[in-house]
Amino acid sequence: MEGGAKEDPQVSSPPSAELRTTLERIGLSQYYDSLVANGFEDWETVCCISEKDFEELGFKVGHRRVLQREIRKALGLPQNRAPASSCGGSPHISSVEASLADGQDGLKRKPTPQEAQSKRRYRRHPKPDPNAPKKPKTAYVNFSDHLRTFSEISKLSFVEIAKKVGLEWQRLPPEDKSWWENQSKDAQQKYEAELLEYMKHDNYTKYQAYLSDFRQKHPQLPTSNSGGSQRKHRKSPSSSDDGSALPNRSRSVEQREAGTFPEPSTRPSSASGQNDCVYIVNFAIGELSRMLEAEGSHLDLYDAHTLPPQHLVHSGVRAFFGGTDSLLFTYQESHASSLLERVYTTGEEPDPLALAEVFAMAAIGSYFDTNAVPTVARKSLYHSCGRLLKGSQEVDDLRYMRLFLSLAFYCIMENYTSARILVSAAIQIGRLRLPLSQNPADDSEEEGFWRKIFRSCIFVESWFCYSLRQRSMITSTDKAYACPLTAHGLTQISIQEGIRYQTTEIAMLAAATMEHVSSPDSLRVAAIRYYMDKLNAWHAALPLTMRLATLSSEDSDMLSPNQKFSLLLVHLLYLGAVTLLHRPILAAVANLSRNGTWEVDAPPEEVRGFENDCITAASQGARVVALLKADGTFPKQCWIVV
Template identity: 35%
Template structure:
């Protein structure tokens, strides 16, 4: 039932200029003034009050509580010339007894009234009319942050809907409340279940936190605060440790200059204390981790709604072990050389923990890993779709039962990585970002905490391999989904650090390439692709020649460090080298495609910017370059773009015949789209014209039957390719059947010369150029929730 706010609350908020917050207060239970008096700062932040508006309401609440004991003497008979506020404001002098009553600069001076003699009781009641500030203990900076409720998580999710983004705050709050009231009970239960999981995770964190020294120190601080509230408690918390000399700033024999110097030194020492940044980073990291995990659980709830009619597996209903082992092996064969999830030993240990009875009943995290690994490996013709759906729903049930509770386990990273890959296979937009963000927050927060011993370094290396896959996927999604990311804080954790040995040694012979080597190369090439994609986006500042040279040096530096078996000449020139297995060859070719796509984006931006002024000078949707290209620079950019697209076409020809890559074609579709638009651009530039390369379009056509994104890109690009394709000459009409022609005449007749293909119409190049500028100029803000397939650069 919808609550109706009281008339007094409406009038009070209107007098304060806060009438726009009346609906959201009423919808959240604050329907009368007495209830609003108990509102907290956190409640106001959750309800969306602006900082200034929060202060206005808090001052009104404080003033109302200060009037709880009214004066028994009529105010017209009070000698205001003796009041603390009047004397302090008009004379500029104050005593220690009245210093707390000094008015703020925003208060107006009271008019002087006739003075009459009053009693001491009247004077005391007048002095008590202004409420003194009540000191509160500082919150614990190290404690885990309490998660949001189900309603608040639903409100945050609803505010991201583009249909309500343009509404006012009051209308958004009203729409959130309406949707929450009419929500399906099953969906509401899912939101509440996720909130309960987050709350259980918070309580488990609090149980662990209560065992730490930080918790005991904070409890001591609270006891000290209760006994001596206010300034003395804070001074005791800031006192030096035993054994350190201290000079009391309250010493009456200390000079004012020395007292000020001591105060400044103590403040500066607190500011540069070595413990403070670490403690602050710890609390911030814990808070970010909790928030990211809550968002991921919310997105999982929405993804789970698509399978609400699917029944999960129970504990005694398992697939045959042979089928499960083959499915996980298919997962490793298809993507293991590029994205690491399990090693063979770890996969076998996972199967043993599920199927071997002497290991005991598996926990929720182990079952979630098992179900998700089978769902990913079964995303191929080897397993029916209904079985894959049941496996995913079973994994969601394990997560709702608290599988992600212990973030110190590597299994949590694997579960989030598998959820991200599964959502990408489902062609989603929001869920993969939420899952990868939660996993990166956990990895960044937990990775430096390993001990520096042999066991700790081994565990750290296991984490690093999964961590490296997370960074690669984040960079790829930043490019393909058109959103900015910053993974440079993770690079130092996932890449091997250079040796600091002072004496140079001859390099050892290069070992045979392994999956770890390929994953390291993928982590080297993915961040430049993300950075160049963000830098060349229309919403970014214009590129400069310095940017162009800097990115070009980064791209060339990677090719110089490649081992000969991994270079493109060795991978493309027959006979094929037996150094790499077929999955490793496909993975390395995909890494080269990433590098060539980054090169294409880099050298395409100046050309697009140059032709933007010719085709659509008023359009702000295209990459910008701050200077016009000189003829020599224009020729160099065109040559580099031509080289990158032609080389990428050769690589795509090899990858189009790779059957193991078919379930993971989502990695290739955005790259093929970027290369297709680049070849179209080359065909429209002035100079020697040549038809666009068909290989990227063939890649999109290959996957268009199963992937909606590939079909969408194909529908946009196919007409443009048809416009630029050379037109075949008209076919001559067949001879009439009434005329008799002998075979001898046909053999002796001279062949009719074939007419040369006619070039495309004169206006076709201009039309294609304008279409390409429109395709690559889609803003990030233009992506709609109903359109889950944003256009890559």
């Protein structure tokens, strides 16, 4: 029920599963869909059903009494007198109370005016998206379903089953509980991958249009203050003057059922686009909160009143710039210094988003200097960042874009499944809030700043798709906005900015190459030539200072150690893409020696050329690794796998 206290998940029954089972047992399964569609989503809510509800739902009188008797039995109530309200403070009077108050099991009584005003108001729900991937069950629910397969448990009442499941779950040995949790985690990872893929389809767009139309026809009904504290809403510039607020941080009912967030509008200045940003931020923070809760860590958390040691955070932020700045543009060092001063020096309480930004930088930096920030402190910083985000009421969407980018980078290092969700949210916000069609020459200083951050988002998404063989969500518009410079334009920027630019370009090429390798066309020689031409063109356009020959010569002294390290990794990414591009066709050639069947649409001479290209790329990759080891710059944490 809205506004009610949240139950302990270890003793509550699974939503709808208990309801369906109970209705089937008493022969009323035909009412299941109608109950769920009108807000009676679990057995606890059905126990508070009223006579008015029965009328609205079309229950036959005899069926009402069957259900009322089952409710009284489940609640342990006498069959001949009215109980006190069993609905946890719900303002309406249940049908059980109404029927028993008269001492009549089959007759209706006329409600008093006060009762009529406090009857349950319907909150219409949209139909769930039939094409969306189904959200997996939690470990606890799967364990509960498993126990129900035993006859000695399935024959119990739903209350007894709930108690039994909760008790058995608490008694599970840690290794057995971990098994159930790992099964659930694997299912969640698969669901998130399917969800991201589904968001690219027309069915997703059609369902979002249906949701928009539904919300216009069925505006959210207000909830009674007597039901509990009202949830806070994050306001945006599109909030109306009458005090109405946009949807809260938790996903609305229709979004929970669909498992999605809205496709962004293409009009950055529109109210629709502003609302979409709110939904995207809510979705990303909700997923982040879910992951943190699933981790179940008991760490000391920081906030504005309990700050982490200043020297620890300063060391982490310093390591953050040393480890990421030559690859990713997220913050200017002067901006980071200003944030640190606001947190530790001014004496004024910093806003939650500023604290979250500082904590995120320090947590990421700990990966590049493990001596500066201990592992426990790193996890505390990250969990504190998540909690601050959950409670923040800020409306600066671009700051959220940057913070989601930073947290995605952290999640990649921790192998968290939320990394793709966070970087996807960052890109979606950028599409809504940035002038994607604007010429870079027309950028103000601030617009140029955010263009660089969006480019970093594109790099992380491309790297993710290349490393995990996933389909990229990057569009041609994204590419044109992130990397718009000509060869001449690249000569006008600093070496540092040039490295970031080239990093993103080769990452996008590598992701496209990997997508081809994973496709049925991987053996088409024409496609191999096409991608090889693209990779060679990128390599040929590299400035002399970024060439591999320069990096292994005395001329490399013009580069800082971090810049040199980053460029070597960029070359590794390029060489890895070349190697992977040729792998399918070389595997086909290897099969030729076994069965004598030529399965390649190219003459053997050309294929031998492919083989030579692959061997050359692999040997150069080994040379790059040797250079990294020789310089002693190879860190414990690295964003590329050789």
